[in-house]
């Protein structure tokens with residue numbers, strides 16, 4: 487592989503443009519660089535950030551390759567600026583054993599566009615009844631570092647407590663889909679005025695908040711690491727703040743859609759807006775943005791959830807929850823956090839790359855842009871805009887709620903260990 491010279495780029499969007507020379511997958515030089523026999527990439531002042539890390543992706547392989555595969559999902563990830571993604575366990579068959587997680591890991595390596603890390607299920611078959619073999623998955627060739635029953639809540643407190651105890655011994659993270667199932671039977675939309683008006687059964691904020699509070703206490707007592715998936719309410723942010731102040735080893739993510747969209751969108755009954763947890767109120771959106779800016783919520787995770795046309799183009803109650811996110815995440819973060827002054831580009835690096843890499847314990851992602859560091863990087867044109875078209879995204883499915891929106895921030899190149907995995911640059 488020829489060395490790559492990024493000409494005139496701005497690390498973290500700061501200072502005058504510099505050149506960055508990448509050799510053998512590593513940042514070799516930063517400054518004013520002249521070199522022969524290199525592939526030159528004109529940066530034109532683009533923002534250079536560490537490659538993004540997504541703690542929450544649904545790649546649907548094995549089982550629903552009609553909606554996404556590890557290959558198409560990896561393409562979408564690279565185009566979105568990601569260099570590592572965590573593939574959730576709710577596949578078919580479910581990733582609750584070493585065979586499946588090793589398959590996902592191996593397939594990710596074969597595709598080679600992004601580091602695909604399988605998430606292992608916490609319980610057998612995601613049923614919440616019996617712990618899966620966490621140790622075997624952790625010690626397998628897949629080296630599983632994150633476990634989650636996402637799609638389902640590990641609702642039995644005894645099972646959750648045991649999972650946390652085991653996770654501590656294995657030095658892995660349990661990522662909880664916080665939803666008290668007794669409070670969300672038949673739930674279709676955020677419990678509030680809008681759901682009442684539309685005649686949709688409510689999904690109360692307390693269903694999320696009560697599990698988050700419970701699990702923070704369980705994690706504190708077990709001295710274990712807990713991660714909260716897709717935080718969606720003001721109350722959850724308050725609980726997290728309280729738990730962190732008490733020394734709980736808890737981290738949390740928010741999705742781009744919960745940072746931008748509200749339940750106002752539901753008035754058309756278009757199931758593209760149906761997601762779990764549901765879109766909440768404008769007050770929640772503001773609280774989530776502030777919590778992300780303050781570090782109460784650690785990071786952004788996409789919860790990229792591709793669905794087939796027949797599972798989305800149907801009546802509201804029958805539609806599956808979930809929406810695409812990998813290729814739109816950065817732009818939504820720019821729109822909601824950068825344009826509003828809540829985060830600068832260093833902050834974007836923190837919430838999209840550094841913190842998620844730390845939470846999952848990835849040693850070679852989310853690293854500083856310095857000589858000697860692995861060249862897992864993304865180049866962003868901060869001034870360009872683009873219009874989202876589901877049909878043009880790399881995913882098999884097209885269920886984006888951002889259809890037709892013009893959004894700021896364009897990924898111009900993604901580099902995985904110095905190799906161009908996406909962008910308008912010769913590979």
Ligand SMILES: NC(=O)N[C@@H](CC(=O)O)C(=O)O
Nearest residue numbers: 544636637761762791807808
């Ligand atoms: N977010 C969703 O609405 N759906 C996810 C599951 C999940 O993240 O809970 C899916 O797998 O489709």
Ligand SMILES: [Zn+2]
Nearest residue numbers: 636637663715
């Ligand atoms: Zn979930």
Ligand SMILES: [Zn+2]
Nearest residue numbers: 574636637789
């Ligand atoms: Zn999910």
